[in-house]
Amino acid sequence: xxxxxxxxxxxxxxxxxxxxxxxxxxxxxxxxxxxxxxxxxxxxxxxxxxxxxxxxxxxxxxxxxxxxxxxxxxxxxxxxxxxxxxxxxxxxxxxxxxxxxxxxxxxxxxxxxxxxxxxxxxxxxxxxxxxxxxxxxxxxxxxxxxxxxxxxxxxxxxxxxxxxxxxxxxxxxxxxxxxxxxxxxxxxxxxxxxxxxxxxxxxxxxxxxxxxxxxxxxxxxxxxxxxxxxxxxxxxxxxxxxxxxxxxxxxxxxxxxxxxxxxxxxxxxxxxxxxxxxxxxxxxxxxxxxxxxxxxxxxxxxxxxxxxxxxxxxxxxxxxxxxxxxxxxxxxxxxxxxxxxxxxxxxxxxxxxxxxxxxxxxxxxxxxxxxxxxxxxxxxxxxxxxxxxxxxxxxxxxxxxxxxxxxxxxxxxxxxxxxxxxxxxxxxxxxxxxxxxxxxxxxxxxxxxxxxxxxxxxxxxxxxxxxxxxxxxxxxxxxxxxxxxxx
Amino acid sequence: xxxxxxxxxxxxxxxxxxxxxxxxxxxxxxxxxxxxxxxxxxxxxxxxxxxxxxxxxxxxxxxxxxxxxxxxxxxxxxxxxxxxxxxxxxxxxxxxxxx
Numbered sequence: 224x225x226x227x228x229x230x231x232x233x234x235x236x237x238x239x240x241x242x243x244x245x246x247x248x249x250x251x252x253x254x255x256x257x258x259x260x261x262x263x264x265x266x267x268x269x270x271x272x273x274x275x276x277x278x279x280x281x282x283x284x285x286x287x288x289x290x291x292x293x294x295x296x297x298x299x300x301x302x303x304x305x306x307x308x309x310x311x312x313x314x315x316x317x318x319x320x321x322x323x324x325x326x327x328x329x330x331x332x333x334x335x336x337x338x339x340x341x342x343x344x345x346x347x348x349x350x351x352x353x354x355x356x357x358x359x360x361x362x363x364x365x366x367x368x369x370x371x372x373x374x375x376x377x378x379x380x381x382x383x384x385x386x387x388x389x390x391x392x393x394x395x396x397x398x399x400x401x402x403x404x405x406x407x408x409x410x411x412x413x414x415x416x417x418x419x420x421x422x423x424x425x426x427x428x429x430x431x432x433x434x435x436x437x438x439x440x441x442x443x444x445x446x447x448x449x450x451x452x453x454x455x456x457x458x459x460x461x462x463x464x465x466x467x468x469x470x471x472x473x474x475x476x477x478x479x480x481x482x483x484x485x486x487x488x489x490x491x492x493x494x495x496x497x498x499x500x501x502x503x504x505x506x507x508x509x510x511x512x513x514x515x516x517x518x519x520x521x522x523x524x525x526x527x528x529x530x531x532x533x534x535x536x537x538x539x540x541x542x543x544x545x546x547x548x549x550x551x552x553x554x555x556x557x558x559x560x561x562x563x564x565x566x567x568x569x570x571x572x573x574x575x576x577x578x579x580x581x582x583x584x585x586x587x588x589x590x591x592x593x594x595x596x597x598x599x600x601x602x603x604x605x606x607x608x609x610x611x612x613x614x615x616x617x618x619x620x621x622x623x624x625x626x627x628x629x630x631x632x633x634x635x636x637x638x639x640x641x642x643x644x645x646x647x648x649x650x651x652x653x654x655x656x657x658x659x660x661x662x663x664x665x666x667x668x669x670x671x672x673x674x675x676x677x678x679x680x681x682x683x684x685x686x687x688x689x690x691x692x693x694x695x696x697x698x699x700x701x702x703x704x705x706x707x708x709x710x
Numbered sequence: 711x712x713x714x715x716x717x718x719x720x721x722x723x724x725x726x727x728x729x730x731x732x733x734x735x736x737x738x739x740x741x742x743x744x745x746x747x748x749x750x751x752x753x754x755x756x757x758x759x760x761x762x763x764x765x766x767x768x769x770x771x772x773x774x775x776x777x778x779x780x781x782x783x784x785x786x787x788x789x790x791x792x793x794x795x796x797x798x799x800x801x802x803x804x805x806x807x808x809x
Binding site for chain 2 (some may be wrong): 248319320321322323414418429455458459461525528531532534540541542546549550551552553554555556559561563564567568569570571573574577581582583585586587589590593599600602603604605606607608609610612644645648659660661679685
């Protein structure tokens, strides 16, 4: 048997269907791989060997079937897993075991997918490099001295290091797509409301979107189909049928894009992207044109305000959401020695439990929402959100999807952007507009720059997730997948 | 927009229930200033007649039938608490003895 960890989810299902391997063997191979490489990669915060093997055994007994039954998965640590530690990479939740599963975790379990463990991330999903994890950074398997992206760096690195064939991420400003881009893997942000947020530890509730990560477009679409769909426990969940993303991905993989109009955003040009990123993006566009696609330039004049609007809206919502971490109902409590008041215990707990990026954002959010500044900051940002939505709607009247590089630069070395937070925020320049609008977007590997992966982003109208998968499949058929260097 | 002072950061930290250190105050004041100057650009575009968007999904109140459904048990809800007493969350004293 060749190495099971190199197989795609589709290939693993083929082997399981043919009874050439058991689900327990597949899970064991991945758990062993985790054990072998984790000291160098640090993609996981917690590995659940027992739980994964028990879930695999149920598949082998025929108790669970389905298109991904027996395919192991890694889950970002911001998603609650019943009885399995969930920390959102924060000290304030160290050792917390949630009493319930997130809806998407229930769906993974119902689909027979053994959960290998919980992946590292920026604390509370705030960051673009996984350097803000309270438990130490994850290393990019392409170059262990570089960031794996953020906030879902652990999920993306687990895929690139062959520790898991599939993973779950969450995307608030690009936290699925940007790590996908810099690790040479596929990451999709579904339509906001297309996947349930029940059981996600909330960061910015109007933006947070859980989604699938994989090494191929088809694998990612299969996972998308498992987790998407209406959930009555989430009031923002959309009660509409999920588009057939699997069929769309397979259609795209046949390599025909005749009649498909790809929009390139005029205002994205000249935004300081690295030349190697621009070159890989242009080559990919040429490949898509050869498959029959037409390129149309569109103008989205308000996209330039997306980054500032996001960095007001997200911290504002975060300052409100993170108020629940007060040392009363769960997590850390600090200073409770009989000498401090309740208010002092809360302040000491939050000081001890939160890292620098979380504190920065709580303070910015508190500022933006405070009397006297609300209209100038938060109120204006919500108006910009309207203008960006209008830009998208006008663009989608002319083209089927919008395309761009996923990130302006390839994976950067550790520490190179942490001293200047705003420089770090630029990593999400191309991904953020979609979060403000609510539509789906995907990052697909499209080549290398200086030996490091470059991502190609495809953005689609809300609830047209299938469209982006078709183009993503076509791109993969033309460019292929990337193989990271051996660890 | 006015620069954000060290005192202002300290005030915001108090409002946010964050006991920041002196060193953090110095560092955050500089960083927040850069961030706020960069994000102030949102004021350049949005005119008064533009309605704000708070959410990309139109929100409507969702009701279900008023039928009791299972929820977390008391033990489960208290399972992550740093301190519990007789089935409740225990918190530090709020009132002085004479209050």
